[in-house]
């Protein structure tokens with residue numbers, strides 16, 4: 001199975017990818033996680049990505065392609081969920097060409113629909129376990145008891161002014177990726193509001209090709 005989880009910052013891509021990975025035994029490839037790991041390790045890629053991430057801007061396509069290709073090679077281009085990638089039409093074209101060279105169709109794209117007000121509310125209350133990378137929400141998905149408070153931090157790009165910039169980048173550069181996959185008949189819109197389990201079940205219904213009542217038809 002090959003899936004792309006698509007949507008604006010805070011749509012729930014990482015949260016749902018973690019569920020799908022665990023329950024369906026898929027590889028999870030998040031370019032955001034790869035960049036954060038590179039930053040933490042102080043690698044040249046991390047250093048190149050640093051200023052873009054801090055400002056809420058997209059990292060240039062050639063840098064992204066380097067980390068994405070390495071990740072795809074490692075999982076042999078199969079049985080994966082891509083989260084936060086591709087994010088520009090150029091990235092999607094390179095991904096299509098890469099998969100084509102491996103004899104693979106473009107993945108099924110699950111586009112999570114969450115309005116801007118809700119994503120801002122989600123991101124501003126998101127907290128991360130800095131040791132495990134697990135993502136929580138102070139109200140909807142709090143860290144479990146037993147996780148030491150010192151490990152729970154706010155992502156630096158979850159500050160209000162950076163959130164606004166990330167949403168602007170999504171609207172300008174990432175939305176067109178949706179059209180790219182719509183034109184190829186690979187995209188399904190899924191209502192991303194409601195609790196985490198409800199959204200997961202909607203995604204599962206799409207994967208199993210059983211249209212859920214809450215799946216928004218493509219016009």
Ligand code: AP5
Pocket residue numbers: 007008009010011012013014015016030031032033035052053054056057058059060064083084085086087088091122123125126127135136137138140141157166192193194195196199
């Ligand atoms: P990245 O880490 O990919 O950030 P993002 O796309 O902005 O996505 P987020 O991680 O903010 O949101 P999400 O949709 O995963 O939501 P989550 O599940 O956490 O990228 C960071 C940066 O790296 C980018 O700005 C860019 O600089 C760079 N980058 C990465 N990839 C790149 C690429 N391909 N090209 C160029 N640059 C790239 O959920 C959010 C919150 O909501 C959490 O608190 C969660 O608990 C909560 N939540 C989730 N689901 C629900 C629900 N159903 N109900 C209530 N709360 C919920």
